Amino acid sequence: MDPSIKILSKTDLKLELEIRGVDISYVNGLRRAIYADVPTLAIDIVKFLDNSTTLTEEFIAHRLGLIPLRTAGPLSAISYWYTCDEEHSTEIECRECTFKGTLNVSNDTTKIRVVTDKDIKFDHGGISTLSNYMGSLLGVIEAPSIPILKLAPGESINALLYARKDRGKIHAKWCPAACVVLRPLAKIILCDEFEKLPQQHNDIARSYISDTCPRKVFTIENRRVVVKDPNNCIFCNDCFNIPISLDGQNTDANTIWHPALVTQQPDAFYFSIESNGSLSAYDIFLMACDEISSRADEVLATAMDIFQVSTKNDNVVMSMEDDSLT
Secondary structure (H helix, E strand, C coil), X not given: CCCEEEEEEECCCEEEEEEXXXXXXXXXXXXXXXXXXXXXXXXXEEEEEEECCCCCHHHHHHHHHCCCEEECCCHHHCCCCCCCCCCCCCCCCECCCEEEEEEEEECCCCCCEEEEHHHEEECCCCEEEHHHHXXXXXXXXXXXXXXXXXXXXXXXXXXXXXXXXXXXXXXXXHCCEEEEEEEEEEEEEECHXXXXXXXXXXXXXXXXXXXXXXXXXXXXXXXXXXXXXXXXXXXXXXXXXXXXXXXXXXXXXXXXXXXXXXXXXXXXXXXXXXECCCCCHHHHHHHHHHHHHHHHHHHHHHHHHHHHHHHHHHHHHHHHHHHHHC
């Protein structure tokens, strides 16, 4: 079977797919690439100018690093700071790889002031926190904000923030996904007695389906039990282990001991990506596919180089053998 991908649902923060025609090693490699190799932008360095709160600076810096950042342009236009060719001054800021932001909040009121990611401002107009991105670019009214800390009356926080691009395998703050789910699709085979049960015992069939399978995998159509949505199956195996008694006494003659058999399809999978907001879920999927493709190209190029060197060495040995024979 040729590989195929079917989009089950798609939003900015979640993508659900049905992948067929590949084995689990490829799909699991895709999952690992999303966690480890898809780059994002995150706050990497924090310089505190003032901190009169009760929280330590290490704690605040850690929370700042985990705040998702969005970019208006493609991430490919941003360089990694350790490979940037731009001339750097004594400052950390760089227009190609390191972007400066500020967090400067003072509580001059008599109430508790909650500092959120909406209070973070970047000098670069194309970079913003998730809440500011949803509020300005997407036009979401009253976009939810991410709390960072609370300021008591008279307290203040003032810090310089520097955002950089990197990958999740360096630090979890650069991981673009909140959750990636990989699950084999179910292959469900109904026994003949269970499939035809509604023809004589419709109430028993309906009661068994509703009580045994809350995931609503089965339904009744034209007085027959059918598999409505096998993708909802979570392999609990209750439909195999729980028998159906037609007389309430569990006698062999009036009992369906194993109504259905559930197995895993070896080449069909449910795959979902939940973004943390730094990238759209669809972009995360495409970037992970590109990452796997580029790594495969690197392996092929290395293999070709080794093959060429091996061929040259074999030719040298053969010529030496010919000379010795003459």
